[in-house]
Amino acid sequence: MERLGTGIGWRPEIADAVERMPGVDWVEAVAENLCPGHLPDSLLRLRERGVTVVPHGVSLGLGDAERPDPGRLAALAERAEALGSPLVTEHIAFVRAGGALTASPALEAGHLLPVPRTRDALDVLCANVRIAQDALPVPLAVENIAALLAWPGEELTEGQFLYELADRTGVRLLIDVANLHTNRVNRGEDPAEALRDLPLEALAYVHVAGGFERDGVWHDSHAHPVPEPVLGILTDLASLAEPPGVLLERDENFPAPEELAGELGAIRTAVAKGRAAAGHRSAPAPTVAVAARPDVAPVDDAVRQRLGLAQAALLSALVADTPVPEGFDRTRLAVQARALAGKRADVVAKVAPELPEILGTGYRPAFVAYAKDRPLTGGYRRDALDFAAWLLDAGRVVDAGARQEVREWWRERSGSVPYSRRPGVRLARATRRVLLRR
Template identity: 65%
Template sequence: MELGIGIGWRPEIAHEVEALTGIDWVEAVAENLCGGHLPDSLVRLRERGVTVVPHGVALGLGGADRPDPDRLAALAARAELLGAPLVTEHIAFVRAGGPLTASPRLEAGHLLPVPRTRDALDVLCENVRIAQDSLPVPLALENIAALITWPDEELTEGRFLAELVERTGVRLLIDVANLHTNHVNLGQDPAKALDELPVEAIAYVHVAGGVERNGVWHDTHAHPVTAPVLEVLAELRSRVDPPGVLLERDDAFPPGEELAGELEAIRATLREAAPPTGPASPEGPRPAVRGRDRAPAVRVPEATVPEATASDTTVPDTTVPEVPVPGGPDVSATTRDRIAVAQTALLSALVAGTPAPEGFAPARLRVQSRALAAKRADVVAKVAPELPEILGDGYRAAFLAYAGSRPMSGGYRRDALDFAERVLITGGPADPLARRELTYWWQDRSGARPPGRATRLVRAARAVLAGKK
């Protein structure tokens, strides 16, 4: 399956993406697409023959729970709506708590690393198989960037990914920026990871920018791609010719010409790092893949497809045995319980201020905790832009204070409502006009539900304000 050079499609840069030349495909965040209706920009791109791949961020396949059927159905629907050749997600957990631990459900609001242990691998493999059986197209999973690592890990990142592929036949989405992040933050060697993982299972590659602060690399997707990240891309290209490479940008969007310059830097890196004898051809068989998990070939102009690549795009069913999956459907409840307890303890420390679990560095957990709160503040400002407009310069400080004592238990829109409610209950904002605007905003969006104590307080405050007019 050949994809070529692509860019992450975001509404903020839809016009710039359409205007870029030499773009073969785009990737769109699945959860940001409405079911049954595509943005006009994506419709136009598809009409031009540009492939669109949905990229999920909310499944949490590395979590202790089995994948949520509704989330899987939504991701499957996006894939069918887009006519996508595959869908992608992350090797991460994004929520914890709930029935497995008899504790409140907690949402991270971001991607957190799974422990690279045999127990966690067993759970992940079963969750991946459940997802594969629910999706109409093949699934590829992305390695994530991490600020923290779990104690007592049993596998390197490369071996963890290799065993995941061997046991499930899943494809890989390798993010070279995340490999660089983990090199800076955790001391993990990108070259060793690339040596250990099955590069022939790569579906495509992500490239993104970040920034280093106080010795910690933050994978921001809001800064230009740096030379060290391109060096990791060159390391990968020296081993394999990836089917696709995509530039990600999620914030602080630059002009179109800067995006074009970054794409050209990626193309140049791929050209210069290619082995002199041609595209790399790793020895040994491709990982076994179940019939329904094979990606259909993407139609591209004949002149752009090397002969060897064109002949390898499909594999007859008769040559592909069923993948044996040790610990697949037989993962015990006890194993899931152990993972659930460990992940809940970690997430609670990060978002609810409980003590750090044994083996974790408290200082690094504080960095991760601040990063999660900042991520929440940024996303809430996007889904509810009226809040920073009403609160002005005080928005961010108020939100971070709120996030420090109120873990997220629902989506970002629910978080925005809860934040506004909390600000009003605690007497802010100080400016009467801003307080009135915030009260109206909250009431307009809170929906019909039995009024609780907080609602009654807000209504009483509104009545007082109305009486002062």
């Protein structure tokens, strides 16, 4: 298979810029944002030009205690086939917990959370990866994630955990060097040690992204320029093995096209610097060909249940304001809880943009207060409706005009048929128009 080269994350907000940008060899698109039968024209044009498009999943939950959902796997496979992709990618993370496995309420994180680096979690992850591999038409690569908190009692380093995962399943690795930097700041982990432990022959490609530091915590925002320490880790990785592909991620706060092009140039320079430093140690570049799939032993349900109980306790503390499980850093867990609520607020703002327009600067603090002990359970559209109802229930919107706008927004969307299209409402409005003309 051909090398991927230098790429950028395709997002609707920068679609035109990506199409015009020179030197973009490939793009990556968030799988959940694509409809196979109605792919964006921009992606279709890129495909016609021979630009590779890779679907990148964010909600499969390979690190969940439960087995991967067949419907989500089928959707990911459908997107890979629609795009003619050489591989698909997902995260080493858990995104939901609870339910029948633990006889507790089913909870959604709304974002990626770290799995504990324990033998139990590794066994479950390997089994889930194998299930996903068997369901997908192309190879799978999995990404290390950024973490704001650490699990107590971990048994493996990040490098060891990823090495065993790749060795036991044959899965490819998507290494995010920005996440290695995040874990250096937040968890005191050495990126150089992780790189030394990784099976770089399993490398599919590399992510590069920006973030920011606040109060000693690094936030992997994907909304800021790529900092020098992240480029330095990329150089170190390239000195060990030339990556088949490197991709710049940017999800919001998009700069001018010239700035994005400049970041792509900095990425190329960092890789070239690493290859020059490698000298005689240069090895053949790995590719994203299909890897061998060793046998993976089935996981006992008791192991899944142990992991499920631990994940449910943590997620409940993060999104439902229940007690913090023993061994976790309470301060860091509070930071993670605020981050989850903030990301949830951002998604609801995109699903229901009228609400932040109505509430202005009061939208975000109001949503965070609403989300404190109200977990995400029915999807983001339901979340937006519940938030509006919460605002109205106790008169939390002081301004009378804004309160009326929220009430009308909720009333229009809360039924199975839009309020304005209900027969009685349409008749009343038509009658009112006739009376006004008299």
